[in-house]
Amino acid sequence: MQTIDLRGRSLSTAEMLAAVPRATAARAEALATATAIVEDVRVRGEEALREQAERFDRVSGHAIRVPQEQIDEAAAAVAPQVRAALEAAIDRVRRGSAAQVPEDRVTQIGPGARIVQRWQPVGRVGVYIPGGKAPLASSVVMNVVPAQVAGVGSIALASPPQQSEGGRIHPTILAAAALLGIDEVYAIGGAGAIGALAHGVAGIGLEPVDVISGPGNNYVASAKRAVAGVVGTDSEAGATEILIVADAGADARLIAADLISQAEHDEQASAVFVTDSVDLAERVAAAVADAAGRTRHSVRVQAALEGPQSAIVLVDDRAAAVAFSNAYAPEHLELHLVDAEQAAGAFTSAGAVFVGDQTPVSLGDYMAGSNHVLPTGGQARYASGLGSYTFLRPQQVITYDHAALAQARAGVVALAEAEVLPAHGEAVEARFEPAPVTVA
Structure with a gap:
């Protein structure tokens, strides 16, 4: 050193x-390649995924949607000490993640006027788990558990097909998915997996997700940038x-x-x-x-x-x-x-x-x-690691009755006039006008 x-x-x-x-040089070089891979998946779907699997993973003819029997076989075959360690990690991360879910808060602005701050889980999450230099079964735990604790109802997992496993996902990764009850698993690797999760692939029954999380190489990180705005992502971890x-x-x-x-x-x-x-x-x-x-x-x-x-x-x-x-x-x-x-x-x-x-x-x-999916490249100055909050959306629910609206009436009208948006004020005034008389 x-x-x-x-x-x-x-x-x-x-x-x-x-x-x-x-x-940083490798990340910059990867962006153009990853963007092209993502776009190819968006346009050509399963055909593009199979070509990419043959090119990058040296695998062909494999089941992209992993059959349930492969997941069950991996769960049955995992070494007892590894199973015990995964189960212990799941329990610990579940307890650590529970502290990251805020409780609903009610703010009473005045009589008859309140705001509820609530946290809504996203509907569907895509988790990417690398399988190259290290089969990161622990990352299955770190990504899936916080999403489950947040209340996410639908979770899809993608990981590269392994040539050494005959085109299957690494069995320890599948075993971890099984222990967490994940049955929607896809043998897709790299930037193509990010594109598939973001855009969906009708030919294999993969519906688009709302948020993508999980670690990966520079191409995976760059692919997340390529789909930003289409879906939410955890970070561009390098x-x-x-x-x-x-x-x-x-x-x-x-x-x-x-x-x-x-x-x-x-x-x-x-x-x-x-x-x-x-x-x-x-x-x-x-x-x-x-x-x-x-x-x-x-x-x-x-x-x-x-x-x-x-x-x-x-x-x-x-x-x-x-x-x-x-x-x-x-x-x-x-x-x-x-x-x-x-x-x-x-x-x-x-x-x-x-x-x-x-x-x-x-x-x-x-x-x-704690969670091991964390910001790299200096992003810790403004970003956090993965947690249940990654899969939650803060949402305000506002409730005013007529008397409470009357208290705010003049302020709304004054600001609407100042901003030359008179219809804003008129929408409030309409609630204080007599209801039209209906003639039979």
């Missing part, structure tokens, strides 16, 4: 971000990110392990370590170098750690570490600080904050009860 020394410098937000650039802030007393071995755990995802993953301790920085660099070559996906890990998007960053003090972290706005933020719980409040921009050295990101990836 490179070391970047920011000590003794007063940097703007832009300068701090320039110090550790994100991997390659995973971890930023760790630590002080001199932190354990270099644990920091190295956590950096490597996220670098394992993808060659474009970002692993950033920030500290004001030169000694700790040197020990972390040595620990990373020692451990990275021994992990199973060492080639992928080393590519990520050696990329320009990963670095050890030296800063002057805690305040500078906070400023850097908040400017960078990482997907995952770990605090290995002696006073981590007290310090956490200062770190305001992160997809999720993992407090203390016994709370690694990998816990959040699977079993913490």
Whole structure:
């Protein structure tokens, strides 16, 4: 990993971000390709999906709509320890998601005048689950459970057909879907899956959805941008990110392990370590170098750690570490600080904050009860991770009786005249005019 020394410098937000650039070139290149794939699916439907499956997944002649027997077989065959872990994760995420559903609130504006703020679930959700470098069964849990907790009545799941499985979806992904009661599953991958969920495909009985969620590569993220305005999406999540802030007393071995755990995802993953301790920085660099070559996906890990998007960053003090972290706005933020719980409040921009050295990101990836679908690329400055609220629409229900309308009457008329929209005022005045007499 490179070391970047920011000590003794007063940097703007832009300068701090320039110090550790994100991997953005691949996303820009993917947008045109993803847009064309989505449009092809919209126009040609199943024919386009089959051509894309042969081209990208090296699969042909497979069942795009997954038969129920394949889902049942996967559920029956899943290893007992994996089934138990999925069931535990479902329970924890369900409990964590329940706190994200607001209660209806009634505001009494005056006698006979009230506004009810209620939260309505969308009608139908499409969930995309990658199946390339890692069959993310945990992402089935993270996407489906919040939608179910929100009250969504119809959920469709798409995941790539696997050549190694004879054109079927990875069985662990199917098993997770089965445990959640999802029976509408499609063997579709990449940007084509996003296009199919957004526009629907009549030939396979796939109806369009209202919101699409789920992680994916740059083409999936770009496809979400291509369908924006047609459907809602959770985020354009890119390659995973971890930023760790630590002080001199932190354990270099644990920091190295956590950096490597996220670098394992993808060659474009970002692993950033920030500290004001030169000694700790040197020990972390040595620990990373020692451990990275021994992990199973060492080639992928080393590519990520050696990329320009990963670095050890030296800063002057805690305040500078906070400023850097908040400017960078990482997907995952770990605090290995002696006073981590007290310090956490200062770190305001992160997809999720993992407090203390016994709370690694990998816990959040699977079993913490929090959600692991989080904003990347600095979006944590203004966006949140996936939750039940992703599938809810706030809606105001207004009720006034005649007396309450009378109290607001003059104000409506005055503002309507000021805006030269007299019919607005006339619509209110009509309610105070005598009803016309009907002659028999």
